[in-house]
Amino acid sequence: MTLRQLWDHDLAWSFRRSPVTIVAAAITLVGVVAAATAPWIAPQNPLDLAALDLNSAFLPPAWSESGNAAYLLGTDNQGRDILSSILYGARVSLVVGLASVLLAMLLGVSLGLISGYFGGRIDAFIMRVADVQLSFPAILIALLIDGVARIGLSAEAHDALALGVLVAAIALSQWVNYARTVRGSTLVEKNKEYVQAARVIGRGPLAILGSHVLPNVIGPVLVIATINIGVAIITEATLSFLGVGVPPTTPSLGTLIRVGNEFLYSGEWWITVFPGTALVILVLSVNLLGDWLRDALNPKLR
Amino acid sequence: MKKLLFIALLVFSSAVNAVNLRWAAQNDILTLDPHSQNHATTHSILQYTYEGLTRYTKDYKIEPCLATGWQQISDTQWRFVLRKGVKFHDGSPFSADDVVFSFGRIKQPQGTNQVYVTGIKEVRKIDDYTVDFLLEGPTPILLRNIVDFRIMSKSWSEKNRSQNVQDYAKKEEIYASRNTNGTGPYIIKSWEPDKQIVFTANKSWWGKLDGNVTDVVYTPIKSDQTRISALLSGDVDLVTDVPTQDVERLRKDPKLKVQDGIEVRTIFLAMDQQRDELVYSNVKGKNPFKDVRVRKALNMAIDREAIRRVTMRGLSIPAGLLIAPGVHGYEKSLDTPWKYDIAEAKKLLAEAGYPDGFEFTLDCPNNRYVNDEKVCQAIVSMWAKAGIRAKLNAMPFANFIPKILNFDSSMYMLGWGVATFDGLYTLQSLVRTKTTGADGSFNLGRVSDPKLDNTIDAIKIATDPKARDALLREGLLTTRDQAYYIPLHHQMRPWAMKKNVGISYSPDDRPQARFATVK
Numbered sequence: 001m002t003l004r005q006l007w008d009h010d011l012a013w014s015f016r017r018s019p020v021t022i023v024a025a026a027i028t029l030v031g032v033v034a035a036a037t038a039p040w041i042a043p044q045n046p047l048d049l050a051a052l053d054l055n056s057a058f059l060p061p062a063w064s065e066s067g068n069a070a071y072l073l074g075t076d077n078q079g080r081d082i083l084s085s086i087l088y089g090a091r092v093s094l095v096v097g098l099a100s101v102l103l104a105m106l107l108g109v110s111l112g113l114i115s116g117y118f119g120g121r122i123d124a125f126i127m128r129v130a131d132v133q134l135s136f137p138a139i140l141i142a143l144l145i146d147g148v149a150r151i152g153l154s155a156e157a158h159d160a161l162a163l164g165v166l167v168a169a170i171a172l173s174q175w176v177n178y179a180r181t182v183r184g185s186t187l188v189e190k191n192k193e194y195v196q197a198a199r200v201i202g203r204g205p206l207a208i209l210g211s212h213v214l215p216n217v218i219g220p221v222l223v224i225a226t227i228n229i230g231v232a233i234i235t236e237a238t239l240s241f242l243g244v245g246v247p248p249t250t251p252s253l254g255t256l257i258r259v260g261n262e263f264l265y266s267g268e269w270w271i272t273v274f275p276g277t278a279l280v281i282l283v284l285s286v287n288l289l290g291d292w293l294r295d296a297l298n299p300k301l302r
Numbered sequence: 303m304k305k306l307l308f309i310a311l312l313v314f315s316s317a318v319n320a321v322n323l324r325w326a327a328q329n330d331i332l333t334l335d336p337h338s339q340n341h342a343t344t345h346s347i348l349q350y351t352y353e354g355l356t357r358y359t360k361d362y363k364i365e366p367c368l369a370t371g372w373q374q375i376s377d378t379q380w381r382f383v384l385r386k387g388v389k390f391h392d393g394s395p396f397s398a399d400d401v402v403f404s405f406g407r408i409k410q411p412q413g414t415n416q417v418y419v420t421g422i423k424e425v426r427k428i429d430d431y432t433v434d435f436l437l438e439g440p441t442p443i444l445l446r447n448i449v450d451f452r453i454m455s456k457s458w459s460e461k462n463r464s465q466n467v468q469d470y471a472k473k474e475e476i477y478a479s480r481n482t483n484g485t486g487p488y489i490i491k492s493w494e495p496d497k498q499i500v501f502t503a504n505k506s507w508w509g510k511l512d513g514n515v516t517d518v519v520y521t522p523i524k525s526d527q528t529r530i531s532a533l534l535s536g537d538v539d540l541v542t543d544v545p546t547q548d549v550e551r552l553r554k555d556p557k558l559k560v561q562d563g564i565e566v567r568t569i570f571l572a573m574d575q576q577r578d579e580l581v582y583s584n585v586k587g588k589n590p591f592k593d594v595r596v597r598k599a600l601n602m603a604i605d606r607e608a609i610r611r612v613t614m615r616g617l618s619i620p621a622g623l624l625i626a627p628g629v630h631g632y633e634k635s636l637d638t639p640w641k642y643d644i645a646e647a648k649k650l651l652a653e654a655g656y657p658d659g660f661e662f663t664l665d666c667p668n669n670r671y672v673n674d675e676k677v678c679q680a681i682v683s684m685w686a687k688a689g690i691r692a693k694l695n696a697m698p699f700a701n702f703i704p705k706i707l708n709f710d711s712s713m714y715m716l717g718w719g720v721a722t723f724d725g726l727y728t729l730q731s732l733v734r735t736k737t738t739g740a741d742g743s744f745n746l747g748r749v750s751d752p753k754l755d756n757t758i759d760a761i762k763i764a765t766d767p768k769a770r771d772a773l774l775r776e777g778l779l780t781t782r783d784q785a786y787y788i789p790l791h792h793q794m795r796p797w798a799m800k801k802n803v804g805i806s807y808s809p810d811d812r813p814q815a816r817f818a819t820v821k
Contacts, residue, residue: 049686054608077613078679262526266547 014296024288031282035090042084043070046251052079058263061270074270076259082270085251086278092252093279096166097233101225103171104232108178109221113209115179116186127183130176138173142235145169146244162247170235177224185217219297226290230283237279253279321820323515323803325813326529328543328669329699330496330522335468335479336452337408340415340743341703342567342719345450346812347520350501351391352452352484355382355401356445360512360806360817362723364445368396368453368485372445377765378423378437380444386431388508390455392483398427403456403465411738413467414707417731418451418721420740421762439763442770446722458483471707487511487816488518496522501815513804513819524669524698533558533798539820540799542813546615546672552798563807564619565795566626567719568728569671571664571681571788573597574712576748582663582693582712590660591713591747597785599650601640603688604681606791613676618791623778624718624728626792628809631725631774636782639789647688659689665706665714670699672793678715681790706746717793718744719810726761729777733786734758749786 006012015021034041044051057079062072073082115126133141149165150158158165189195190213198208233253239245240254241261253275260272331344336352355369369382388396405425408415421441426434441447459465464478482490487509488501501518503511521538523529526545530552532538544552544560553560573591574580580589590596606620620639625632651659666678675696682692692713697705706714720727735750736742741758757777764770781787795811805818 049683052683052686054605054612054680054684057612077676078683079612262545263547265527265530265551267551268547 011296015292018292020288021292024285024292027281027285028289031090031285032094034087035094038084038087038091042081042087043072044081044084046080046085046088054079058268060268061274073274074268076256076271077263077268080251082256082274085256086253086275089251089253089256089275090278090282092163092246092250093233093236093254093282096163096170096236096246096252097229100167100170100174100232100236101228103167104174104228105178105221105225107171108175109182109214109218111175112179112182113186113213113217116183117190117205117209117213123183126179130179133173133176138170138231139235139238141173142169142239143242143244145172146239150244159247162245162250166236166239166245169239170232173235174228174232177228178221181220181224182217185220186213189213189216223290223294223297226293227287230287230290233279233283233286253282320516321514322517322519323540323815323818323820324519324521324538325540325542325815326521326523326532326538327541328522328524328526328529331493331499332700332703333468333470333479334482334490334493335413335464335470335476336454336484337404337410337413337415338468338470338479339413339703340417342811345721346810347490347499348452348482348484349450349486349812350488350518350815351482351486351490352454353486354449354451354453355384356449358449362809364449368401375434377440380435380437381428382433382435384431384433385508388485389506390458390483390485391489391504392455392458394455394457396453396455396485397430398433399430400453400456401425401433402427403459404451404453407454407459407465407467408451409739410467412469412471414470414743415450417727417740417743418447418449420447420730440765441762442765442767443722443724443726446724447727450721453485454478455483471704473704498522509816511816513815513817515815515818515820518815530798533800536800539803540797540805540813540818542795542797542811543672544796544798546613546617549615549617549796549798557801558798559801561797561799561805561807563795563797563809564627565719565793565811566628566723566809567671567717567793567795567811568621568624568626569618569674569677569715569717569790569793570621570624571600571713571715571790572732572747573600573788574709574747575786576709576750580662580712581710584661585656590654590656590662593654594784595650595654596656597788598640599647599654599688600685600690601785601788602643602650603647603685603690604640604788604790605642605684606639607642608684609677609680610791613673613680614791614794617672617794617796619794621789621791622782624732624781624787624789625720625725625778629720629723629725629728631771631778633775636775636779640785644688651689656689659691661691661693662712663695664692665702665711666694666696667699667702667715668696670702671715671717672795674715677790709746709748711746714746715790716744716746721810725774725778726758729758729761729774729781733777733781747787751780751784751786754780 056075057077059071059075060067061074062069071081075081111126115123146169195212198212236245237254240252241258245254246252256275257272263271329343331347332339332341336348353367356364357367359365368385370385371383373381375381402425408419421438422435423438424436428434462477464476468474468476468479487504487507489504491500491502493499499520503516529541530548533541552558575591578589610618610620622639623637666675668675678694682694685692718728731744733749734741735755736745736748757773761773764773802821805813
């Protein structure tokens with residue numbers, strides 16, 4: 001596909017026509033780049049304890065009266081630069097968000113394909129599990145998984161695996177969406193002639209699912225995935241806010257909001273407001289992108 | 303109709319007579335067994351229900367409680383005359399048997415309250431209302447020691463198979479750890495762990511309430527903001543454990559008042575000085591905390607003044623001694639904190655053989671002391687500047703206590719309040735070599751200095767006040783100069799309450815409802 005073809009593609013066309021989407025994409029891009037390059041662009045390394053100075057704690061943002069230009073968005077209760085914390089925090093939040101969506105997608109799509117293609121008992125089993133899971137709120141399931149991991153693993157092992165556990169917890173609370181969507185599409189696709197043709201020439205079920213059915217059901221999955229990135233980031237922030245997500249010493253947007261929350265009453269609003277704003281902007285942009293993608297890929301809405 | 307009116311009147315009048323005090327603090331109690339855990343919140347709740355032979359007045363003088371009088375027969379023998387006509391909440395009468403029984407019970411090694419009967423060899427029943435305390439040696443502060451030695455009913459304990467103290471460290475539950483039967487001014491109607499404790503006034507109490515409070519509801523609220531919001535919205539009347547950052551704002555609120563005070567509690571860090579190799583450290587084959595230079599370096603690398611100003615918002619006094627102002631033995635001139643000097647700390651570490659520092663884990667409660675976790679965080683980053691890499695392991699107090707009681711820690715934060723208002727209590731509990739009894743009961747880093755032990759043992763039996771003070775001073779100074787502990791600060795703990803609540807401040811941070819009036 002040449003660049004020209006890409007430019008003329010349906011998606012590109014609808015992208016150019018939507019200023020909101022362009023802004024959202026720009027913000028997302030800036031966020032991702034800033035998070036990815038945090039170690040180089042952040043004024044301070046919030047993970048380096050020796051760099052913290054308690055004497056510069058609770059400094060307000062630079063533009064207010066007693067602010068310090070070295071700390072653009074102020075400092076927290078330990079003298080940590082808020083801007084740097086947000087950059088590092090967004091890194092963790094984005095990694096957890098993306099990783100859990102990928103894992104959920106992998107799990108959900110595989111189970112959905114198997115369920116739809118083979119039908120029968122396997123289908124019934126997978127779908128009942130999905131039904132049961134759908135009757136619990138996602139956050140509750142994530143809490144449950146995290147709780148089980150906490151009991152099952154020693155404190156140190158849990159700390160070391162905290163990010164993995166978190167990703168797994170969020171992924172396991174989201175896979176159902178993918179599985180149901182893919183199962184539905186697979187049920188339609190498996191009776192089409194090209195699948196029958198593939199079967200007739202003797203291709204195995206795995207090959208049929210992988211190279212024939214999958215490409216035809218993946219469209220809606222991508223839309224769900226984009227929207228779910230936002231949901232996953234919010235879930236991570238919620239869990240960390242509740243103190244069961246990433247270890248308290250790791251800055252993620254959720255832990256930053258939690259720490260700052262204690263100081264709202266005493267007037268140090270910047271400790272929680274800036275990470276909160278960053279979270280809102282990031283999730284809103286990702287969701288706007290997801291919305292646009294859904295509209296653009298849905299022929300009925302065009 | 304008349305009858306109905308009467309009932310309505312009755313209901314109305316009883317509603318008028320009921321005066322509620324709704325009190326919220328950070329922690330829940332650990333147990334209802336008064337002999338099991340030497341834990342401040344637990345004591346502050348159980349003193350409503352269980353009484354000792356003596357008690358404190360509002361200004362912390364000793365007054366008779368379950369004993370009406372006492373007499374010193376010799377240096378090592380005290381005779382107590384017990385109060386007649388006192389009934390336990392279940393209606394059974396109180397007598398000398400209960401005192402003898404409670405003494406045997408509190409001494410059991412699985413509890414941590416032996417310190418309150420320290421130096422008492424035997425409690426002997428003379429008749430139903432007279433007991434003799436036979437002492438190991440002269441014990442000048444006996445009357446203060448036994449305030450928290452609380453009396454349980456012998457017959458009730460036996461009936462409910464609670465003769466033995468609950469073994470909290472092994473997570474044992476017995477009848478007496480879930481139910482109470484004391485003689486005190488309030489009856490505990492219910493305890494829902496982590497939710498609330500409901501008290502009602504004991505109508506057949508032998509004493510008279512100073513205040514007018516008939517019903518108390520204690521609510522542990524872990525989250526600082528939730529606790530303060532509860533006060534602001536009027537859901538509670540009194541809040542202790544006020545977060546430091548909110549004090550200024552509460553002072554300005556016209557509906558509230560703030561009562562200031564220094565708590566007799568010192569916050570410190572303790573180190574494992576017994577094992578030959580630390581459990582949680584990267585140093586193998588030796589224990590760095592056994593080296594006085596390392597202990598001094600750890601002390602010197604902490605900027606206590608910055609912690610006072612920033613983390614504690616001025617509500618602490620940087621400490622050099624393990625006892626707070628108000629405790630007998632405290633002298634301002636001795637309470638000089640280690641000077642903050644990173645360069646010197648690095649030098650001492652290099653001399654001790656750790657030029658690049660070392661790693662260990664710092665265990666820290668996160669819901670017990672004022673800003674406990676934040677203070678630990680600040681210390682960890684201060685130490686990092688001297689190359690000491692501490693890993694912070696913060697946890698709720700309920701998980702923390704069994705961990706340190708089992709010596710499963712290389713370094714931990716603890717606060718020590720002084721219920722007896724005498725420095726011996728601290729030295730004996732924290733510095734004296736650990737035994738199964740009161741000596742070293744909370745010396746969980748197992749500091750052991752035979753010379754210091756002799757000093758402490760001498761304080762216990764010193765009768766001459768001057769000589770005793772000199773020994774006390776010696777004990778405190780050796781502890782300070784050998785850096786056996788890392789004292790951080792003495793806590794100041796203001797209480798916040800509604801304007802209509804009157805209660806006198808207690809430096810042991812235990813509000814007593816019997817002193818409270820609610821208008």
